[in-house]
């Protein structure tokens with residue numbers, strides 16, 4: 001089964017590439033906005049149509065996105081083109097050739113006001129530009145192709161790209177203490193967990209199954225914690241293996257002003 005993966009250099013895409021060898025019946029083709037034989041720029045619909053026509057995949061896995069949460073507040077049009085409009089074009093192009101689409105979304109589609117983990121069926125209400133654009137992408141995918149899976153994940157970390165885990169370890173190289181917000185809670189998620197979850201769905205489809213088809217699912221790590229708790233965990237593990245570590249002060253969101261508002265409660269849960 002041929003799977004066209006967007007965003008070749010992203011965290012999830014790179015973990016998909018690492019895991020591909022465990023799924024010999026899945027042929028993963030990675031494209032990016034530059035540097036690949038077939039270029040796919042989500043901000044340029046013509047390149048989307050051309051890439052899908054060139055590869056005629058059975059599944060499109062959209063792992064690319066505009067993920068700079070604060071920067072999105074200053075570039076809402078570009079963020080909307082990439083996160084909101086392009087997924088609909090990918091989904092429509094997939095539908096035209098009878099292909100399925102897996103689209104990755106985020107906890108930031110929720111406002112964070114609920115006092116329990118969010119279920120896929122809970123009402124959405126994003127509070128920042130990034131979340132609004134990701135919600136538009138979800139809606140566009142649902143409208144364009146019934147053969148979709150929308151997998152919402154959260155707080156992604158991996159050895160690749162930019163993420164909170166790597167930021168903490170980098171800061172610890174030069175600082176004795178750092179201050180991290182202790183009033184935003186969520187589920188840190190390894191990009192490998194996401195890759196494994198999505199490839200398990202593809203394996204099922206390859207065998208003729210219909211696992212999760214038409215569903216919006218939550219695919220996150222098992223443990224919820226605050227960003228401060230996550231930082232402390234990162235340093236505890238790092239210290240145990242002889243890596244950098246530093247003291248973490250717990251602060252409130254009000255003490256760490258950022259351009260974009262983030263949900264206080266980002267916990268996601270998938271019903272059994």
Ligand SMILES: NC(=O)C1=CN([C@@H]2O[C@H](COP(=O)(O)OP(=O)(O)OC[C@H]3O[C@@H](n4cnc5c(N)ncnc54)[C@H](OP(=O)(O)O)[C@@H]3O)[C@@H](O)[C@H]2O)C=CC1
Nearest residue numbers: 007009010011012041042043064065067106153155156161
């Ligand atoms: N990171 C996180 O904490 C979370 C991520 N998600 C979602 O998970 C998915 C994967 O995220 P993650 O792997 O962390 O993302 P990354 O930020 O690691 O990578 C995003 C990729 O998207 C590519 N990209 C950006 N703009 C375009 C464009 N116009 N055309 C083509 N490619 C583009 C980037 O390309 P380039 O290398 O050229 O910059 C990059 O390779 C996304 O849908 C994201 O919204 C959901 C929840 C949490």
Ligand SMILES: Cc1cn([C@H]2C[C@H](O)[C@@H](COP(=O)(O)OP(=O)(O)O[C@H]3O[C@@H](C)C(=O)[C@@H](O)[C@H]3O)O2)c(=O)[nH]c1=O
Nearest residue numbers: 067069106107154155156164167179180181227256262
């Ligand atoms: C670096 C740093 C951040 N923070 C705070 C800011 C913010 O509230 C929180 C997380 O910071 P970041 O900017 O690294 O994370 P952020 O970019 O908000 O992460 C989000 O990315 C997008 C793509 C998603 O979809 C989300 O699930 C989520 O993972 O930690 C501190 O309190 N101290 C620090 O030293």
